[in-house]
Amino acid sequence: MMISKIAAGKSIVKQETDRDYRYLILDSTKIKKCIHFDYVILIKHGDLPYPKRWIRYVNFKPVKGQVVPVEDYNREDYEYIFMPEPGLSDELKSGLELIGQPIDDSNKFGEFLSQLDIIPDQLLPVVKEEINFCLKSGVEPRAIDAYEYEEQGEKVYVILDLEDNPHYIEKEVTEEFQAMQTVEAYELPTKDMHLYKVNDPSSSYSPERWFIYSYADENFPYFEEIYEIENLLPYTAFKELQVK
Incomplete structure (x- = not known):
């Protein structure tokens, strides 16, 4: 041939x-045509106080779930989608210290809360303020072209963009x-x-x-x-x- x-x-x-x-x-x-959750945190409605339910995609090479066909994506499922800032605000650091949550300069927004089952009520306004600051960037998941194949019964995607x-x-x-x-x-x-x-x-x-x-x-x-x-x-x- x-x-x-x-x-x-x-x-x-x-x-x-x-x-x-x-x-x-x-x-x-x-x-x-797929949606790529490229370095974002997604929070479904009602999940804000429960950081262990947050969905984090901060990987360069896509992991399972980080790329989905456009028909499987519904923006309305999520209350917040944002690209996290690399550090923490002074106000949030102070609030974490008050509840005895250890922090250091290596902490990244989203990761520092993953050890908490629930965010205390007094910290929620500070967390919302931090998220709203991140939302100003206007970042949303991108639509991309991807090659879909199966590996051990799972769909896998290779990004072509x-x-x-x-x-x-x-x-x-x-x-x-x-x-x-x-x-x-x-x-x-x-x-x-x-x-x-x-x-x-x-x-x-x-x-x-x-x-x-x-x-x-x-x-x-x-x-x-x-x-x-x-x-x-x-x-x-x-x-x-x-x-x-």
Whole structure:
């Protein structure tokens, strides 16, 4: 199969890796519009006095629940959604000290209350004031594009938006791969990896390029460019295929 046929109907994104780059070949039907709770605290109606019920998403790489399809998100479920300030106000520090809650300079808003089952009534106005200050930033969860797949029965999401991308995705390159012309093709006996020599009309350096095509992981097949492979081919297990 030619490399352009593999790319047909797919969305291919360039992802930085520890070694270099790889090009994820994503099923376009699994790319969904989602809501990303990006470094926010969410408080449902009636949960303000009970900090252990607060929902905290302060992770760079998304954890379970931090990305949800837009149809599963209802803004009206939450009384407060805000990005927490990194520190505590002097008034809140004083209030915490009065109730015997230990604090230090490393405390962050939202985390310091997680040890309390309930916020004392005298502290609630101060906490509300702190939240209202945070709300002035106007931060709300962002709508983003994400690739949805299943892992051990759970839905997992890879964020595709390029802004502050936690998965090191740099850009979409679908059209580049769809325009490549396959010159030679090879396959491993295990049939889970191909090797392609292509002519790339978009390359300003050299139109002749080599790519590994790996599809051992059905959720994340990928292309990876390799170099100086031509002289080594006779010493590998790759067998040449007819280019169709």
